Amino acid sequence: MNQHFVHEKRIEITTLSNGLMVATERMPAIATATLGVWVGTGSRHERAHEHGLSHLIEHMAFKGTARRSARQIAEDIENVGGDINAATSVEYTSYTARVLGENVDVALDVLGDILIHSAFDANELAREKGVILQEYAAVEDTPDDLIYDAFMETAFSRQAVGRPILGTPETIKSFDEATIRAFLAREYTPGKMVLAAAGDVDHARIVDMAERLFGGMPSVAAQAPEPGRYTGGERRISRKLEQANLVLGLPGLSFKDPGYYAVHLFAHMLGGGLTSRLWHEVRETRGLAYSIDSFHWPFSDCGLFGIGAGTSGSDVRELMDVTLACMTQATRDISEIELVRAKAQMKVALLTALETPGGRIERVARQLLSWGRVVASEEIVRKVDALDVEHVREAGRQLLQGAPTLAAIGPIKGLPSLDDIASGLRG
Known part of the structure; x- marks a missing residue:
């Protein structure tokens, strides 16, 4: 049975001078390209007053940049038949897109734009807080979801690793642009980021674009989160x-x-x-x-x-x-x-x-x-x-x-x- 596992595709990896890693895997039978940026930061990296901030930032990434409105972000991806998404977990946040191989540059440009140049407009921020508060209320009304949040909070009592990813109504309402930008400066550092792509992709081309889009990010020493201590x-x-x-x-x-x-x-x-x-x-x-x-x-x-x-x-x-x-x-x-x-x-x-x-x-x-x-x-x-x-x-x-x-x-x-x-x- 093990012979099925030894035929790995070829993965090429390049590390930019600021520490950001670029990894690609060409899959000849695939006509599309899936690519994304993973950040080694999630809800457990938040301080008490930042509870829920990682999730809000993920939402705000699609709400406009210095040169694109929220509508333009969606249009630029969907005009080439692609889709774009993001996700927040305890230890990671990811931003991903899928397009035809010929449109990799479009997807990368959008991903770089939302990660580096998000505007955090006050009106968009207020609207998105409302959306997340509705998401929070939906969990509160769904016992089989709520119980797992309670489970994590109890197992890792009074610790970031055990806190629900969504945050609380109090913390969600408190977030402003300054809080967001301070968190990004501390946590979204190139040494904690990987740009990965697979499918119809060319490594040299993606490295070149990554250097142009992300190479100017300053190299900042990563801060380790508080160690997780199971309490029961x-x-x-x-x-x-x-x-x-x-x-x-x-x-x-x-x-x-x-x-x-x-x-x-x-x-x-x-x-x-x-x-x-x-x-x-x-x-x-x-x-x-x-x-x-x-x-x-x-x-x-x-x-x-x-x-x-x-x-x-x-x-x-x-x-x-x-x-x-x-x-x-x-x-x-x-x-x-x-x-x-x-x-x-x-x-x-x-x-x-x-x-x-x-x-x-x-x-x-x-x-x-x-x-x-x-x-x-x-x-x-x-x-x-x-x-x-x-x-x-x-x-x-x-x-x-x-x-x-x-x-x-x-x-x-x-x-x-x-x-x-x-x-x-x-x-």
């Missing part, structure tokens, strides 16, 4: 809802931790598919939930493991008891066939992510920002294939030693105490 704890929100939404968590691992892949496999075997233990026992055998899944969110210096499900108020106790039993049992008797299946599913997920130019540039950009190099797929697979059943069981046992985090919303009176949950995890 609980947040229970009683509401009159038809269903209770629950998330149970434990301290996970950084993607730089040697044990990361073992924890990832444990999470997948526990609740990562239709053959997983939680799905079979909770959903198929007992009918306690429409869906249940487990996940492992790794960050650069910490991580978070969790299990999420929704159920009726009358079933919350049984759901929790069954979940705890499945978790502890898995640390004792995960089988070889489960491991083989999880490894195969992990490889398919890896290959699938590499089948589009967009997936390829995201992988390249994130790896360059995290590792300073592109990690070959065969290197990842080699680490996964080296794990045996006992490695994964031990990863699970170590995981269950951590202090739990519980976030719950809805009719949740029947939930056991956090101490009882902790005792259940110890078996």
Whole structure:
């Protein structure tokens, strides 16, 4: 099976004198080009009064520059059949575009313009704050979204890494042009940026444009965010809802931790598919939930493991008891066939992510920002294939030693105490 992973496309990388990295991957069978700029800055890099600023800046990037109105930004991309987008996460912000290969210069010029020359017009800023406040209200009205924000806030209490990306109404309303520009000067520095492109692209041409568009950015020493410190704890929100939404968590691992892949496999075997233990026992055998899944969110210096499900108020106790039993049992008797299946599913997920130019540039950009190099797929697979059943069981046992985090919303009176949950995890 491993032969599928060794035929990597050729990736060319050039670092500009100010530290910005340019990475391209020519894909001869592709007529389009997907390109983007990844910034190694997200919500965890915000100070308390800046909470939500990364997300606002991402929105404001499309609201006008010194030479383009918001309408012109959209028209310049769509007139050549392209599309443009952006996204904010805990540790990254990305700005991406897709066009025909012949129009790469158009897309790059727009991306450079919105990143370097955004105007932050006061009227546009006021309007976009209103849009984000509506987005915030929508989350507050959606229990299965709100509960994951509460989960992160509880697991990493009073820390930027645990704060919701959107911010709060108070911080969103407080932002002005000066606050935005101070954040950009501190965080949007070339040493924390990667311009990546894949598809019908020419490396030399893109490097030349990158130098013209971004080469004048001053090189500024990057500031590391506050280290993530898992705290655990609980947040229970009683509401009159038809269903209770629950998330149970434990301290996970950084993607730089040697044990990361073992924890990832444990999470997948526990609740990562239709053959997983939680799905079979909770959903198929007992009918306690429409869906249940487990996940492992790794960050650069910490991580978070969790299990999420929704159920009726009358079933919350049984759901929790069954979940705890499945978790502890898995640390004792995960089988070889489960491991083989999880490894195969992990490889398919890896290959699938590499089948589009967009997936390829995201992988390249994130790896360059995290590792300073592109990690070959065969290197990842080699680490996964080296794990045996006992490695994964031990990863699970170590995981269950951590202090739990519980976030719950809805009719949740029947939930056991956090101490009882902790005792259940110890078996």
